[in-house]
Amino acid sequence: MRVLLRSAEGPNEGREGFVLELGGVEREVKPVFSYGWSRGHGPRAMVCKALNALEAYGHKQIEEGRPLEDVVLELAGEGTISGAILLVIVDLALSHGKPGDPILEDLVSSPEVLALDADRANHDKVDQISGGMLGSTWRQGPKTDHAIEADLANRRSRSLALHEKLSQLTLTKNENADQQIQTRLQAGVDRLGAWTDHHVDWSSPKFMASHAWRLVSLANYEQVEAKDENGDVQRVWVYTWPEGQAQWLQDQxxxxxxxxxxxxxxxxxxxxxxxxxxxxxxxxxxxxxxxxxxxxxxxxxxxxxxxxxxxxxxxxxxxxxxxxxxxxxxxxxxxxxxxxxxxxxxxxxxxxxxxxxxxxxxxxxxxxxxxxxxxxxxxxxxxxxxxxxxxxxxxxxxxxxxxxxxxxxxxxxxxxxxxxxxxxxxxxxxxxxxxxxxxxxxxxxxxxxxxxxxxxxxxxxxxxxxTGTKPEPDWFVPPDRRPRRASKGIVLGKQAPTSKTQPAEPRWPDFYFDDQTAVHWLKPLEHLSESRSIAIQCLLAANAACLIDANGPSGDGEDDHDIERVWPCALMRCGAVTAHTWSPEERETAIFTTLEALSDEAFLEAASAFLVGSDLHLIEGSGEDRAYLVGLRERLWQRLQRTAHWKRHLWSDRDGMEIHLKELISAFFMKLSYGFGDGQSYTGGLAEDALGPFLPILLLITETGAPCPTLALLYLDVLEVVAPALAEPAMVSVVEQWRVKAKDRFWREFGIGRRVLAIASKSPHLTNPAIWHSVIEAITASGVSVDEAFRQRVRESQI
Incomplete structure (x- = not known):
């Protein structure tokens, strides 16, 4: 422990310290800046843990019957005492010291120790109020340490300062002990000088010497009436401050x-x-x-x-x-x-x-x-x-x-x-x-x-x-962006071009567009009452050519990743607020014509923004509103199937899904995708039959991409919140495809087998018991246990 502290504290030459009489021997305390390291303020977590372990050892020894003085002198060792070790000694003395204990009297008789500990006590109180933000929380260790940390945090020393302990010793009326402490404190006053200022400075040894000297005299206390925790009136002793200091504290x-x-x-x-x-x-x-x-x-x-x-x-x-x-x-x-x-x-x-x-x-x-x-x-x-x-x-x-x-x-x-x-x-x-x-x-x-x-x-x-002198101005269109360079990526399975396409020369535009701020300017349009629909239509019409120019497919047919993302998605979210009130022709012109003309990656992001925005506004609405949302999915599904991202997904045998594709696919299944497998569904609280109209299009998507675990999990998320009588018929055909095409890990590692059985078992009627019999055999073969009652029900349904 001492080696670790010497390494952390560095050499003591030239550093300030003070002399403390401990156990009848004068010892030098140096350095003092490490006083408080056991609270997590040290340079390394290892130092704090070691000091906590040392304090826990001291508490255990004392509670097993060993005298406080013996434990303290063992921890102090010989020679100079580190400030970090001194706080461990103070903690033990405050937690276990009794009137007449020599170690406790040595500590409360030192103005330097009292000043150091007053600052420590203030930090402990703030640390408790803040939930450990000053030291204990941000350096928490493994769970095995939590019991020790909790035990130390509940010790009396965490809520008590040495000068407060001095008041307790005074009020026990041990005149012999009081006289000895007062004599030693008087020597401290003579050495440091009497404190004559009206202000209070808890960190000053000079103030603490004079203050402690007054605390040890019962003449400086008076009895007052106060209510205890039970509401009963009791007479208690209260310290009487000098008039000037009392006024200063009152002003403070x-x-x-x-x-x-x-x-x-x-x-x-x-x-x-x-x-x-x-x-x-x-x-x-x-x-x-x-x-x-x-x-x-x-x-x-x-x-x-x-x-x-x-x-x-x-x-x-x-x-x-x-x-x-x-x-x-x-x-x-x-x-x-x-x-x-x-x-x-x-x-x-x-x-x-x-x-x-x-x-x-x-x-x-x-x-x-x-x-x-x-x-x-x-x-x-x-x-x-x-x-x-x-x-x-x-x-x-x-x-x-x-x-x-x-x-x-x-x-x-x-x-x-x-x-x-x-x-x-x-x-x-x-x-x-x-x-x-x-x-x-x-x-x-x-x-x-x-x-x-x-x-x-x-x-x-x-x-x-x-003022009526001119027509309404055109809606804002962002300035031209820098021309995009041709894609340099290699597309697998595509024949190399016979001639190289000359890349566009970069030309820095004179003006840039702060699209992050512009997004927030669209919000007021959503709160227009009479002109909201026409205003948003005009905004989308004005920006259509700009979006296609910035996010359209590149000349060689490859998908370009150098696209604008923030502004197009914001426009689509804004359009989603009112698009359901437009005629089909207006919606086709303002929304779908633009989406069709975008590159695949730009389409996936913009379509996802539009679909999620539409869902959040209408999914809790009427049956007509939900029918509109189903129509959006059917329309966007046509374009999605033509994207290179979807085609690559069908070709790949990987379990996951490309992040841009998953963003739109998740929106089809009424879920926000945050990437890396994280997402949030927004179907909570809907009636069990509210999602019924969505099941045919969602089943089509799931079957087309089968056996994809990502699609399966998204589809099961929806089926688990619809009525069981609707869920089982909408699942049986795709489950049969999974049985034929999927591997064992599909059922086992992704939890799909367990969830499929749970949904089917709740259905009052099984659409095709023969299919369920085959599915149960496949799930069992993959290592997933099947409820025997459901297995028996399937057998009986086949008879």
């Missing part, structure tokens, strides 16, 4: 309480403003008080992460809260303050990066935009546009977060204004490419001026439309 408590109230109310306000669906645990009066308390706050210097307690952030949050929840009189009274706060927040950019989290509560600009959204409810359409357009133009990411998280406020905004703001927000997602080292010095400025002029033209066009 008041300041801490004030800061706590400020942080609590500010956090509650900003949490409420993060999303309009969040709980509201603050009032307009709290917001009014925060506005008054932060009257001098100004935007902080540019940094990527603002302090949650930043006064300016709290002020903007309080202003936004007042704009949302304040009464008419309150908003009228502080209208000037609110407008001043919002204007300054939107003028001064406080962070070097955009709102990459797309939240509201941590972004002053987003909070200011939310506040303006709620204040805009009292304005006319043209005034609403003028009030919000500058914020959308200057802070598109923050505005997207505000609009996305506060859809309730959008209902008070004129629909024409909202459509105009969405188009401007999408244009704001275009940013200028930086200057290349081979370009002229003013290349970036020229491009940036062109972008700003385009944005000014867009805003002017929207304003002209709102």
């Amino acid at each position: 408590t008041a300041d801490i309480q004030k800061e706590q109230n400020f942080l609590t109310h500010s956090t509650a306000i900003r949490i409420a403003m993060d999303k309009d669906s969040n709980d509201v645990r603050a009032t307009a009066e709290h917001a009014e008080a925060l506005l008054e308390a932060t009257a001098e706050a100004v935007p902080s210097s540019k940094k990527d992460d603002l302090d949650p307690n930043d006064p300016w952030l709290c002020r903007v949050g309080a202003a936004a809260f007042m704009a949302r929840f304040g009464s008419a009189d309150q908003k009228k009274q502080c209208a000037g303050v609110l407008e001043t706060v919002f204007t300054r927040a939107l003028q001064e950019k406080t962070k070097t990066q955009t709102n990459l989290r797309y939240d509201v509560m941590s972004e002053p600009e987003a909070l200011a935009i939310v506040g303006r959204l709620y204040l805009a409810a009292d304005l006319g359409p043209i005034d609403q546009f003028a009030y919000l357009v500058e914020a959308v133009e200057a802070h598109p990411a923050c505005a997207a977060a505000a609009f996305k998280n506060h859809t309730g406020a959008l209902s008070a905004v004129d629909e024409r204004v909202l459509r105009a703001l969405v188009r401007i927000g999408l244009h704001g997602c275009v940013f200028t490419r930086s200057q290349h080292y081979e370009e002229a010095e003013d290349a970036f400025e020229i491009r940036e001026q062109a972008r700003m002029k385009k944005m000014a033209d867009v805003i002017m066009a929207e304003r002209d439309w709102l």
